Amino acid sequence: MKILIHQTKALATDCAASLIAARLNRQPDTVLGLATGGTMEMVYANLIARHRAGEVSFAQATSFNLDEYVGLPETHPCSYWHYMREKLFDHVDIDPGRAFLPHGDAPDAEAEAERYEAAIARAGDIGLQLLGLGLNGHIGFNEPTSSLSSLTRIKTLTRSTREANARYFDDPQDVPRLAITMGIGTILRAQEVVLLAYGAEKADVVARMIEGPVAAACPASALQMHRKVTVVLDEAAAGALELRDYYEQVHPRVGETSS
Numbered sequence: 001m002k003i004l005i006h007q008t009k010a011l012a013t014d015c016a017a018s019l020i021a022a023r024l025n026r027q028p029d030t031v032l033g034l035a036t037g038g039t040m041e042m043v044y045a046n047l048i049a050r051h052r053a054g055e056v057s058f059a060q061a062t063s064f065n066l067d068e069y070v071g072l073p074e075t076h077p078c079s080y081w082h083y084m085r086e087k088l089f090d091h092v093d094i095d096p097g098r099a100f101l102p103h104g105d106a107p108d109a110e111a112e113a114e115r116y117e118a119a120i121a122r123a124g125d126i127g128l129q130l131l132g133l134g135l136n137g138h139i140g141f142n143e144p145t146s147s148l149s150s151l152t153r154i155k156t157l158t159r160s161t162r163e164a165n166a167r168y169f170d171d172p173q174d175v176p177r178l179a180i181t182m183g184i185g186t187i188l189r190a191q192e193v194v195l196l197a198y199g200a201e202k203a204d205v206v207a208r209m210i211e212g213p214v215a216a217a218c219p220a221s222a223l224q225m226h227r228k229v230t231v232v233l234d235e236a237a238a239g240a241l242e243l244r245d246y247y248e249q250v251h252p253r254v255g256e257t258s259s
């Protein structure tokens with residue numbers, strides 16, 4: 001794992017966006033794996049600014065989002081389809097016909113999960129996978145005790161995840177209980193992974209992910225098995241890392257510059 005610790009969220013966000021832009025510039029038809037949530041909002045705003053400045057194009061890219069709530073149609077304001085259109089797709093040149101999320105309102109959610117997994121495989125799997133990190137160690141909606149070789153399927157959300165996401169809903173009771181999520185095995189097939197985590201509240205789980213044992217109790221720890229993972233942190237999220245000096249020795253200047 002490459003651990004990049006930046007002084008601020010803004011510098012960390014710029015670093016992650018530059019990794020994505022560089023990949024698209026190197027390989028315009030990259031298959032992107034995309035995430036939602038608060039952390040990604042900053043990344044997408046940065047990518048939109050880069051696109052407007054003529055620095056990056058999504059025109060030949062394909063994207064697959066990690067997850068979607070079961071039961072929410074694309075048009076629901078809390079659906080991830082809606083989030084992605086609002087935060088990214090409507091502001092860049094991605095082909096809407098190649099920007100995919102699971103359909104949360106599919107009549108048979110399990111069949112939809114299987115169809116989605118097959119579509120990812122047919123596209124040649126994910127080239128660059130962007131990930132956030134849940135407070136309980138989830139990636140996508142792979143909650144603790146998820147199989148580390150799981151494929152896209154239905155997961156029941158934990159109370160912790162439903163509470164964390166309640167801020168997007170009028171009534172916390174409205175947060176769906178189930179989601180369709182790429183599996184950990186699906187994510188591990190990606191060529192490269194860029195995971196972002198910000199803030200002191202993520203410091204403990206960041207340390208478990210990077211320095212703890214590989215365990216289903218912390219699904220993100222499965223990334224220790226992946227060949228090419230970059231973890232982009234702000235100072236606060238790096239606060240509980242025992243080997244922080246070492247990471248900063250290996251990448252000494254990331255705290256001072258955005259690259």
Ligand code: F6R
Binds near residue numbers: 034038
């Ligand atoms: C969302 C997703 C989740 C989030 C995670 C962090 O598509 O897959 O794993 O990335 O819950 O969310 P934030 O950034 O809101 O802390």
